[in-house]
Amino acid sequence: MIKHLAALALAAVAFAACEPNRSVTAPIQSSLSAQLDGDGDNGPRAVYTNTNQVAGNAVAVFARSADGTLTPAGNFATGGTGTGAGLGSQGAVTLSDDGRLLFAVNAGSNDVSVFRVDPQGLSLVSRTPSGGTRPISVTVSRNVVYVLNAGGPGNITGFTVGSTGGLTQLAGSTRSLSGANVGPAEVSFSPDGGQLVVTEKSTSLLDVFPVDENGVAGALTSNTSAGGTPFGFAFGPRNLLFVSEAAAPGSASSYAVSGSGDVRVISGAVLTHHGAPCWAVVTTDRRFGYTGNGSGSVSGFSIAPNGSIRLLGDGATALIGAGVNDIALSANSRYLYVLQTGGARAIHAFRIQNDGSLRALGAVGGLPAGIQGLAAF
16 A cells, blocks of 8 residues: 655755755766775776766766775766756666676666676677666666666666676566656665665655566555655665665664565664765675765664664764765775765765774765766675
C-alpha cells in the first residue's frame, strides 16, 4: 500500500541546497596512467565523474595512487550530451563490481554510454537509448543494468550487458514509479541483485521492485521514508538500507528490506546537524556510513551489527565548503572522495581512519560547471 507524505515545500528547499550555483571553467585534459596499489588491489584505480556538458558529455578520470591521492588522467567523450545543470541524483556514473566496465548517463541525449576500463584509460564500447527521458542514475548487478529516467512520467528500464559491453533492452522491464513528477534520485540493486530500490524525493517514498531470474523487474512496493526527502542510499549488512534525507533539518535512516519489498525502520531520521544530506555510502566492512551534505560537509555514522546507526561526534566528520554534490568510496573502502561543485569545484580525498574519522589528503580542482556523479575503484 502506498503511503504519501505532503512535504513539497521542504523538498524544494532541500533540492536547492543539493544543487549549488556553478560557473564555467575549462575541462581537465591529461593522459591516464595505471596506478597499482600496494594494499592488495590490482589494475588501474581511479575516480570518475560526468562532465555533463551540453556541447558533449565526457567522463573525467582521476588516477588514484597508493596513498589515496588523485591525479587528473583525462576526459573521455561519451558520445552523448549532458544538461549542464544539476541532475538531483546519485549514481550518474557507476562501475561494474570488478571495475572493468563503467556506465555513464547522458541526461541531455537520453541514453547511456558504456566504457571498458583499462590501464590506458577508457574505451567507449556502446551507447544505448535509456528507455525514457533524462536518465539520472544507473546501477549494475552481474550482467543486468537498470537506468532511472526522471523525465516525463519517470521510469526504470532494464538491459542485459553483452560480452563486449553492448546493452540490450530487456522486454517487459520498464516499470513506472509511484506516480508522475515524483522527483526520483537514485536506483540501485540490493547486494544479491534480487531487488531494486528507488528513492522519490517529492513523495518521500522508498520504492522496492523485485527482480526475477531473467533480470526483469516486477511490481513496486512503496514505503514511507522515516525522514523527509530521501535522496541517496547504500546497502549494508543483511540488506540494511542506509538512506540520506535532505529535508530540513537533515537526517539519515537505516532500514531492513524484506524479500517481499517491505521496508522496516531500524533507526529513523537520525539528525546530521548539517543541512541537505543528499548522498550516501556504506563501507565494505559495513561499520560506517557517510552522508554528503549539500551545505558543505560530510557526516559519519557508525553501523551496529543490528543495523542501527549512530552519528559520529557532532556530525562534522569533514568540512568541505560550499556545494558538496556527491560522495564515493574506493573499492577497498580505505578512501572517501567528495565532489564539490560550489565554490572551488574539486574532488576532495580522505583516508578513513579506524574510528570512522576522516583524514584529509588534498583535492584536485579545475572541474567544469555542471559536473555530476561520482564513482571510485
